[in-house]
Amino acid sequence: MNGSRKTGLIILTIVAVVGISLAVLFGFQSHQRAQKKTRIVATTYAVVQIADKLDLPLAGVPTTENHIPARYKNVPRVGSPMNPNVEKIASLKPSVVYSVTTLEDQFGKAFSKRHIKPYFLDLTSVAKLKHVVTQMGHQYQRQAQAKRAIRQINAAEKRARQRAKDQPTKVKVLVLMGLPGASYMAGTNHSYIGNLVVLAGGKNVFMSKNQEYIQPNDEAIKKARPDVILRLEHALPKMVTAQFNQAFKTDPMWKTLPAVKNHRVYDLQEPDFDATANMRAAVALQKISRWLYPHTGGNNQ
Missing domain, CATH: 3.40.50.1980 (Nitrogenase molybdenum iron protein domain)
Structure with a gap:
């Protein structure tokens, strides 16, 4: 009996370890798939900077004379921050489009015609910048960055x-x-x-x-x-x-x-x-x- 019990415990332990390992593996793969499905388009240079600091991939970046980080060198350009190319952005099939509140009145309607709902980040102060960085860090699992x-x-x-x-x-x-x-x-x-x-x-x-x-x-x-x-x-x-x-x-x-x-x-x-x-x-x-x-x-x- 002692031998049987011991064998049973070993089998249960192995099953538990394998189960936990599989759960972790599937969870990691699910997280990876979710990351790949996230297609972020940044329409202003400020949003590009935030994404770069948070190590976020981008599907589109603004057309600007400012230095675009190397990781986004080959990412499609979507027009100037004040006049983004909505057709180009729509073709990229974004999961989210970011701009800033100071430009909301300027082109919010153009996006709605293409059934794209951009998110306008409030970057009018340093405190609000820190809030945005904190929120995005949490949303995209980039808290440390x-x-x-x-x-x-x-x-x-x-x-x-x-x-x-x-x-x-x-x-x-x-x-x-x-x-x-x-x-x-x-x-x-x-x-x-x-x-x-x-x-x-x-x-x-x-x-x-x-x-x-x-x-x-x-x-x-x-x-x-x-x-x-x-x-x-x-x-x-x-x-x-x-x-x-x-x-x-x-x-x-x-x-x-x-x-x-x-x-x-x-x-x-x-x-x-x-x-x-x-x-x-x-x-x-x-x-x-x-x-x-x-x-x-x-x-x-």
């Missing part, structure tokens, strides 16, 4: 707070977003660049309850007397930079401002800066922190 990316941003925020901590007064900052055609908008505290200013310990001269950008007039800018001007060269940067330079050279209003008098006008260029938050946020925050408080002592980086 998400946590690593967020730690880098948190470290940059800590350094910026430390740099601004002992300043007697907050630097007044004007955020401008240039637009092709010799026009510009002022970024408020609700814009991404405005949010970086707040995190760096600055004071945005144009505040709003809900608007990201407003149309300021010369009198309002003169009255604000900004100490620093940040010029975002978002769309067609070479053209926008030339426009900014021409306006600051010919319009006497700009020459009256402390920021211009003291040569504290900075151009925000891609890939470190954009209209929406992206995975270069830590670098962008570090740069703005140094521009706002260049003479901070101590061991701050």
Whole structure:
């Protein structure tokens, strides 16, 4: 009997081990199949950056002059972020299409005609960027990558707070977003660049309850007397930079401002800066922190 019992226990143990092994194997294969079925199309460069940080495969990427990570070198291009090719995207048979909330009104209807429901990610602040990265990390089983990316941003925020901590007064900052055609908008505290200013310990001269950008007039800018001007060269940067330079050279209003008098006008260029938050946020925050408080002592980086 003892021998029979022993043999029975051995057989049960073997069956249990084999069963567990098969369950793990089938579970892994099921997970692999689910990963392969996920066909993500990113229509903005910010989403490409997030996908790259999370080690996610992409079925489509935007047509852009920005550097596309090597892993997406041969991935089909789907048009510019502001004017994606909906027909091309539909042909890729995506399981999900990602854009950003700032472009939702611009082309949401075009997708609905093709029965494609894009997801518009809110990247209007660093906190919302971290939320998106966390959520996508959880959704696609990339929690470790998400946590690593967020730690880098948190470290940059800590350094910026430390740099601004002992300043007697907050630097007044004007955020401008240039637009092709010799026009510009002022970024408020609700814009991404405005949010970086707040995190760096600055004071945005144009505040709003809900608007990201407003149309300021010369009198309002003169009255604000900004100490620093940040010029975002978002769309067609070479053209926008030339426009900014021409306006600051010919319009006497700009020459009256402390920021211009003291040569504290900075151009925000891609890939470190954009209209929406992206995975270069830590670098962008570090740069703005140094521009706002260049003479901070101590061991701050």
